[in-house]
Amino acid sequence: MQLPETQVAVLRAADAQSNRDVTDIADELDEQPQAVARAGFELDDRGLASLDERGEETVTLTEEGERYVEEGLPEIALYEAAVDAGAAENPVSLGQLIGEAGLDGDAVDIALANFARKGYGDVESGDVTVDPGADPADDPELRALEALVAGEDVDDESVLDQLDRRGLVERDERTVRSITLTGDGVTALMEGVEAAETVDRLTPELLTSGEWESVEFTDYNVEAAADDIEPGRKHSLREMADRVKDVLVGMGFQEMRGPTVDADFWIHDCLFMPQDHPARTHWDRFAIENPAKIDEIPEDLVERVKAAHRDGVGEDSEGYHSPWDEDFARQLALRGHTTSLTSRHLAGEALGDLEPPQRFFSVEKAYRNDELDATHLLEFFQIEGWVMAEELSVRDLMGTFTEFYEQFGITDLEFKPTYNPYTEPSFELFGRHPETDELIEIGNSGIFRPEMLEPLEVDCDVMAWGLALERLMMLATGAEDIRDVHGTLVDLEYLRTEEVIY
Numbered sequence: 001m002q003l004p005e006t007q008v009a010v011l012r013a014a015d016a017q018s019n020r021d022v023t024d025i026a027d028e029l030d031e032q033p034q035a036v037a038r039a040g041f042e043l044d045d046r047g048l049a050s051l052d053e054r055g056e057e058t059v060t061l062t063e064e065g066e067r068y069v070e071e072g073l074p075e076i077a078l079y080e081a082a083v084d085a086g087a088a089e090n091p092v093s094l095g096q097l098i099g100e101a102g103l104d105g106d107a108v109d110i111a112l113a114n115f116a117r118k119g120y121g122d123v124e125s126g127d128v129t130v131d132p133g134a135d136p137a138d139d140p141e142l143r144a145l146e147a148l149v150a151g152e153d154v155d156d157e158s159v160l161d162q163l164d165r166r167g168l169v170e171r172d173e174r175t176v177r178s179i180t181l182t183g184d185g186v187t188a189l190m191e192g193v194e195a196a197e198t199v200d201r202l203t204p205e206l207l208t209s210g211e212w213e214s215v216e217f218t219d220y221n222v223e224a225a226a227d228d229i230e231p232g233r234k235h236s237l238r239e240m241a242d243r244v245k246d247v248l249v250g251m252g253f254q255e256m257r258g259p260t261v262d263a264d265f266w267i268h269d270c271l272f273m274p275q276d277h278p279a280r281t282h283w284d285r286f287a288i289e290n291p292a293k294i295d296e297i298p299e300d301l302v303e304r305v306k307a308a309h310r311d312g313v314g315e316d317s318e319g320y321h322s323p324w325d326e327d328f329a330r331q332l333a334l335r336g337h338t339t340s341l342t343s344r345h346l347a348g349e350a351l352g353d354l355e356p357p358q359r360f361f362s363v364e365k366a367y368r369n370d371e372l373d374a375t376h377l378l379e380f381f382q383i384e385g386w387v388m389a390e391e392l393s394v395r396d397l398m399g400t401f402t403e404f405y406e407q408f409g410i411t412d413l414e415f416k417p418t419y420n421p422y423t424e425p426s427f428e429l430f431g432r433h434p435e436t437d438e439l440i441e442i443g444n445s446g447i448f449r450p451e452m453l454e455p456l457e458v459d460c461d462v463m464a465w466g467l468a469l470e471r472l473m474m475l476a477t478g479a480e481d482i483r484d485v486h487g488t489l490v491d492l493e494y495l496r497t498e499e500v501i502y
């Protein structure tokens, strides 16, 4: 009889008298367990072997479980401290025992809950009495933990359940497959089996040579168990960024590029942000030490920006009337917003002078020394954008946002007037979170002031915005904590399975 090579090897390795685990056979043959299992299924189909599957439970200790094996269970520490303090005769104050038992933080609650559950004694209005008949030395939970560490089995289901509930063990089901030779298999081996040349995949070579017509293909078993494969994929946030770019390109925008580390001049001064603005202190920005300063900034632009900061522009405008320091403007930092790209483009520094109409965007990272919470990280993706035209109004701004957010199914935007040194009027943008129903801030926007545009020599209207990609993602997907999506606490399962919905 001719069989594919792996099946022959598995048939020879299998035994008629006893079940052999697939993993043992795989070790012996130096094969992948999946390949042996597949051969086993095929031999089973041919009636030459039988493949059996059984569920097997594995129990492993969690970190907390391991710690208790070393340090003892908190409730036993409490019991022992109580016995030492004479709580078998008279109640002893809980406060005193907690110190003596060396318990703190969560361990106190854990000790109390389990002390009471196990009947080690009573806790009433802050006083502890112990049951002298209790026997913590023989605690079944501790003994089970110790047995597991020693690699022994624990059969007591109720103890395992309890340990599981306490989060001290983790229980996993896995499928164990084993193979036994059948009578037909033994006969086949006695009559002789040899390896047939079979082909398990169609290759370009087989096709071009025409050999595919004569070779024998292995059967493909779609039911055979195989390992889960988790191929690399784009981060969900990156996918969202791509989607935003597509939408903006569809709306007629071009993409801006520019430096992540930039001079304060481009990040702040060109935006008519006073040099003593809070965002410019070391509390808020990530300064660069080496190099600490930018070399090149256009001197004539510096002069115009400086004049605007000091005295304003035109008749109705006031400057800050405070000193303006070029050295301060030259300092480098991680950009706190991507509006630095906008100022570089409007100034003609990026692409030369631009004539209206123009539409530009970027979806790039910005960095702020914020406090970390559900909606803030130290870095985030900003969806920067601006439109240059002869005449623009707030309606144009609102209409653009309505059109943009509609593409993500977000239709209930709210606008709130706000203040930016570089825009007037200015609006914060809010959207409603689909899960929590809370209004969350999703962006900031406005129409650039003459104090910003004149020094950059732009003499038409420009409306602009900075929107947070992460917030858009939260609204579009219902994610409630940005840290589940991005950063060191990220939920890998979410990233592996999250679908980006177009």
Ligand SMILES: N[C@@H](Cc1ccccc1)C(=O)O
Residues within 6 Å of the ligand: 336, 337, 338, 339, 420, 423, 444, 445, 446, 464, 465, 466, 467
């Ligand atoms: N730079 C602003 C966003 C913005 C850009 C352009 C105009 C108005 C606002 C921010 O980071 O919040």
